[in-house]
Amino acid sequence: MKIKLLAVIAGVAVIAAGCVGTVSGKKTGAVPFVKDRFEARYERPPAQIFEAAKAVITFNGTLLSESTLHGTNNIMALEGKVNKRSVWISVEPVDAKVTSVFVQARTSAGGTDLPLCHELDKQIALKLVR
Numbered sequence: 001m002k003i004k005l006l007a008v009i010a011g012v013a014v015i016a017a018g019c020v021g022t023v024s025g026k027k028t029g030a031v032p033f034v035k036d037r038f039e040a041r042y043e044r045p046p047a048q049i050f051e052a053a054k055a056v057i058t059f060n061g062t063l064l065s066e067s068t069l070h071g072t073n074n075i076m077a078l079e080g081k082v083n084k085r086s087v088w089i090s091v092e093p094v095d096a097k098v099t100s101v102f103v104q105a106r107t108s109a110g111g112t113d114l115p116l117c118h119e120l121d122k123q124i125a126l127k128l129v130r
Contacts, residue, residue: 036112037104040121044128046091046099050076052127053089053101056120057082085113087120 042049057063061082069075078089088104103121105113 035114036106036117037102038114038117038121040101040103040125041094041098042101042125042128043097044099046074046076046093049099049101049124049128050078050091052124053078053091055127056123057087057089060120060123061087082116082120084108085116087116089120089124 054063054066057078057080061080063078063080065079067077069077073092076091078087080087080089082105085105085107088102090102092100092102094100101121101124103117103124105116105120107113
C-alpha cells in the first residue's frame, strides 16, 4: 500500500514539474503555475534602466548574458546568477515616458524566490536615483 501511495505521489510530482517561460523569452525547467516574477514601472528611458539592471546583477552575482528581442517591441533582457538563483530581467518600453521592468528568479530546484525579485528591483530603483 505504501509503495502505491509513493508511486502516485511521484507521478503527480513528475506531471506538476514542467517548463516555464522566462521574461527573456527562453524556457527553463521549473514548477509551473506559481508567481515567480515582479513588475515595476519607471519614468526613465529603457537604456538607462537596462544599464542599472546590469550593474545590479553584476554587483550581486554573475551576469551570464544580455540580449535584445527585436521582434517584440525591442525588449532588452538580462540573465544572471545571484545567490545560486537563476535571475532574468527584461526592460520594455510601455510608452514614450514609461518603461516596464520584469524581474524573475528561480531556485535550482525550480522553485520561486520573490524576495530576491523585490530586492533586485529595489536596487535597480536606487541606481536610477543616483
